[in-house]
Amino acid sequence: MAVLRLIGYGLVWLLALAVAAPADEESDRQQRRTPIVEAYERARDCVVNISATEKVDVLRGGIDRFGFPDVFRFPTERRSVGSGFVIHEDGYIATNAHVVSAGAQLTVVFADGAQYEARVIGRDTARDLAVIRIEAPRPLQPIRLGRGDDLMIGEQTLAIGNPVGLQNTVTTGVISALHRELEVEGRIVYRDVIQTDASINPGNSGGPLLNILGELIGINTAVRTDAQNIGFAIPVGQLGEILPDILDSEKLNGVQVGMRVGEDSPPRVTEVRPGGPADQAGVRTGDVVHAVGGKPLKRSLDFYVALLGREAGDVVSLDLVRNGKAAHARLTLTAVVRPDGNALAVAHLGVTIADVKENAARRFGLRGRLGVIVMAVEPKSPADRADIQPGDLLVSMGKHWLIDVNHVGALLAGIEAGDPIDVGVRRTVRGRLVDGEVRVHAR
16 A cells, blocks of 8 residues: 555656756746847848859960860859848848949848749948849848937947858857958948947848847948957948938839938928929928838838839828828829930940840840940040940949949939049959949049
8 A cells, every 4th residue: 555655756856856847948948048149039030141143254364176276165153142131121131332233143042941042132332332132922021220329338249141152040149349341451441330240251241230129220341360259340320311312213113202201200391392292292391201001110111111113103092291280292203304324424424335135135144134235435435445345234323233224324413523432343353253343523
């Protein structure tokens, strides 16, 4: 009987241990759930790996069977990797400008393994920022935006990215300094950047730098190769400054809206152009835009994305607040009259341009139509002084990736003599494709 009693006690003890163990393990796990873990989990699904693949030709010398020099053209691929993060649920992703290049096949990979092809929407090489887009079958989770004007030296940071191809790697550190200027070969290439000791390596470029709340405070862009644990990130405010221009539907789609909004949340109207659709609909500077087409807005980015893809003649409804009272407006979008792109290119730059043909697209490794071909350059013209040459491919102007000659016309409209224009150029040098950027001053 005593033996049976002992066995019964043992079974009860084992049963209690089995029930308590999972609870204790869960309690231990909750105790180990630090703010860093929570910040990473908030941002994990917003961060992507970006791989760029370009087809290039490499020339190699040899001797033919008669003893004469011969040159062989070997097709090969050039690959690079970087990071990025979702900024809007409709498939818009931010990254570094140097992560994407003309004609590259861009592949975006999410943490769950989902892969998509991407196209470049626009870029700002001066700030090393770019926006690309994917066509996803479902709304994406955008990253939470933080502020760049209240950062504290010493506050904790997280960097998420794909260093040396290792996807979804998280590293931690602190803000080491603010308002840094970064020089490369004696030339300042980044201004007003964040310095952090969170480990940033090749492949982290374009990924997010987060605060302890999982909010975006910077875009990782560079690392000092001659030092350890010194990395740099572009403040989030600089991304906000370029987005209205990159996502401008008038330049991208040739559709006139006639208004701009600021960075308030919800966004506030900062500009109404006289005679434009917004002006004719009664929109006023200072109005707060709560919704476009019935879709609520949280930030200015939502406003510009809501207008992308619209066509001339479309009617767009705005829900506004004016002087504390609800107001409404209905904008009838109109087509932007695009001037002759080639005539403006000749007048301002001194180049004659043409749309890309299929054979030229293959020669420059392009996927589809992208950019314009330089047909001729006037001697001593702005383009000539910037070393633009016949046969070059012009891939971008300012923050915009060029589509065709008409697109050039839209971008050069309103340019005045002396205005600087940053032009992205691609050319073939000894069988290799070379990308660069030159600054041209319009005449």
